[in-house]
Amino acid sequence: xxxxxxxxxxxxxxxxxxxxxxxxxxxxxxxxxxxxxxxxxxxxxxxxxxxxxxxxxxxxxxxxxxxxxxxxxxxxxxxxxxxxxxxxxxxxxxxxxxxxxxxxxxxxxxxxxxxxxxxxxxxxxxxxxxxxxxxxxxxxxxxxxxxx
Amino acid sequence: xxxxxxxxxxxxxxxxxxxxxxxxxxxxxxxxxxxxxxxxxxxxxxxxxxxxxxxxxxxxxxxxxxxxxxxxxxxxxxxxxxxxxxxxxxxxxxxxxxxxxxxxxxxxxxxxxxxxxxxxxxxxxxxxxxxxxxxxxxxxxxxxxxxx
Amino acid sequence: xxxxxxxxxxxxxxxxxxxxxxxxxxxxxxxxxxxxxxxxxxxxxxxxxxxxxxxxxxxxxxxxxxxxxxxxxxxxxxxxxxxxxxxxxxxxxxxxxxxxxxxxxxxxxxxxxxxxxxxxxxxxxxxxxxxxxxxxxxxxxxxxxxxx
Numbered sequence: 104x105x106x107x108x109x110x111x112x113x114x115x116x117x118x119x120x121x122x123x124x125x126x127x128x129x130x131x132x133x134x135x136x137x138x139x140x141x142x143x144x145x146x147x148x149x150x151x152x153x154x155x156x157x158x159x160x161x162x163x164x165x166x167x168x169x170x171x172x173x174x175x176x177x178x179x180x181x182x183x184x185x186x187x188x189x190x191x192x193x194x195x196x197x198x199x200x201x202x203x204x205x206x207x208x209x210x211x212x213x214x215x216x217x218x219x220x221x222x223x224x225x226x227x228x229x230x231x232x233x234x235x236x237x238x239x240x241x242x243x244x245x246x247x248x249x250x251x
Numbered sequence: 252x253x254x255x256x257x258x259x260x261x262x263x264x265x266x267x268x269x270x271x272x273x274x275x276x277x278x279x280x281x282x283x284x285x286x287x288x289x290x291x292x293x294x295x296x297x298x299x300x301x302x303x304x305x306x307x308x309x310x311x312x313x314x315x316x317x318x319x320x321x322x323x324x325x326x327x328x329x330x331x332x333x334x335x336x337x338x339x340x341x342x343x344x345x346x347x348x349x350x351x352x353x354x355x356x357x358x359x360x361x362x363x364x365x366x367x368x369x370x371x372x373x374x375x376x377x378x379x380x381x382x383x384x385x386x387x388x389x390x391x392x393x394x395x396x397x398x399x
Numbered sequence: 400x401x402x403x404x405x406x407x408x409x410x411x412x413x414x415x416x417x418x419x420x421x422x423x424x425x426x427x428x429x430x431x432x433x434x435x436x437x438x439x440x441x442x443x444x445x446x447x448x449x450x451x452x453x454x455x456x457x458x459x460x461x462x463x464x465x466x467x468x469x470x471x472x473x474x475x476x477x478x479x480x481x482x483x484x485x486x487x488x489x490x491x492x493x494x495x496x497x498x499x500x501x502x503x504x505x506x507x508x509x510x511x512x513x514x515x516x517x518x519x520x521x522x523x524x525x526x527x528x529x530x531x532x533x534x535x536x537x538x539x540x541x542x543x544x545x546x547x
Binding site: 287288289302303304305309310312313314316317320321357359362363364365367372373374376377397398399 | 400402404439441442443444445446469470479481482483485487489494497500501503504505507508509511539541543545
Binding site: 104139140141154155156157159161162164165166168169172173209210211214215216217219224225226228229249250251 | 252254256291293294295296297298321322331333334335337339341346349352353355356357359360361363391393395397
């Protein structure tokens with residue numbers, strides 16, 4: 104059994120951003136020598152995500168805008184508040200990114216694909232995205248291949 | 252190590268529909284000869300999903316209706332619009348299914364279960380669903396078994 | 400290849416509650432003898448979930464409150480109703496937890512992490528939670544380690 108884990112560094116440049124990681128996933132699988140197995144992709148951060156969707160720029164904008172609608176950084180005036188937006192002893196500062204953690208939960212933090220004959224089995228429209236909700240930051244995405 | 256990948260063809264008959272794939276998952280596991288391992292299920296399409304929930308018809312209707320409420324095909328009049336609803340060079344037509352891609356992200360595109368003694372370890376209420384957001388279409392669901 | 404599956408019993412004490420399972424996951428991995436591989440975590444129940452987020456009590460409250468906002472137990476007066484809230488032959492009672500099944504779908508039912516050198520590879524803020532939407536109940540969480 105072959106097991107290869109690569110930690111890919113990603114630098115987000117905006118507060119919220121979708122970064123296409125598909126080429127990285129393909130590269131790690133090709134380098135692993137795995138013919139048949141799976142590849143797993145995961146973010147190492149709780150205000151970011153990993154998800155699978157179609158790779159067009161207009162849809163990237165829709166995904167970011169819609170997750171902000173569903174889990175806003177600031178709740179609409181006069182509605183609700185976030186408990187996390189208070190002084191946190193553990194951080195020595197006021198928490199501010201509750202909405203970004205919530206986006207991370209809604210959009211998901213990981214994905215996987217089968218590998219067959221050395222190739223990632225991916226639908227023709229499917230792309231793998233790292234999604235930043237709380238940037239810009241230096242981030243780590245885990246890509247792991249398991250197989251034979 | 253045994254690794255078996257089956258591509259199951261699914262024909263959705265409605266615009267939005269939940270199709271119970273549990274028997275397919277059980278069948279692929281039984282045919283694989285795997286005693287202990289995992290089974291992974293994934294859709295190959297970005298306007299559809301795979302998810303786990305209870306298998307009753309009234310709940311299927313609630314899941315479809317609620318995802319449409321959270322990520323509507325047409326946003327409520329006078330609120331927001333989708334960037335994806337414009338002419339797409341890559342498709343040669345106007346994008347129309349932004350809301351369906353968003354549903355796919357919210358509901359998820361894959362699931363997995365442990366396999367023990369040749370049987371899928373599944374809670375008594377848990378069923379595996381393929382969920383169509385943009386049908387009717389011919390779809391492919393990947394079911395992969397890995398183990399020994 | 401080593402494959403170990405442990406069924407961890409969890410007793411929720413509230414209607415909705417987040418229970419940190421990170422120590423259980425670490426314990427099962429350590430006991431498995433796996434040096435390199437993956438650990439998979441999954442709930443066995445369709446009105447509960449498993450998810451990854453930061454481990455602070457104020458955020459736990461936000462996650463629970465926000466999922467209740469997105470998929471309420473009772474829809475706002477005069478809006479929509481749940482089909483599941485009717486007499487269910489299969490249960491011999493009226494369904495009441497449609498909103499909790501919907502929360503389970505939105506928040507997710509499973510997660511996984513790589514294992515490297517016998518240790519779970521987890522971001523510094525990432526914790527693994529079992530999340531109860533419909534308690535208090537006795538629940539089972541599956542933790543499976545696969546590797547070598």
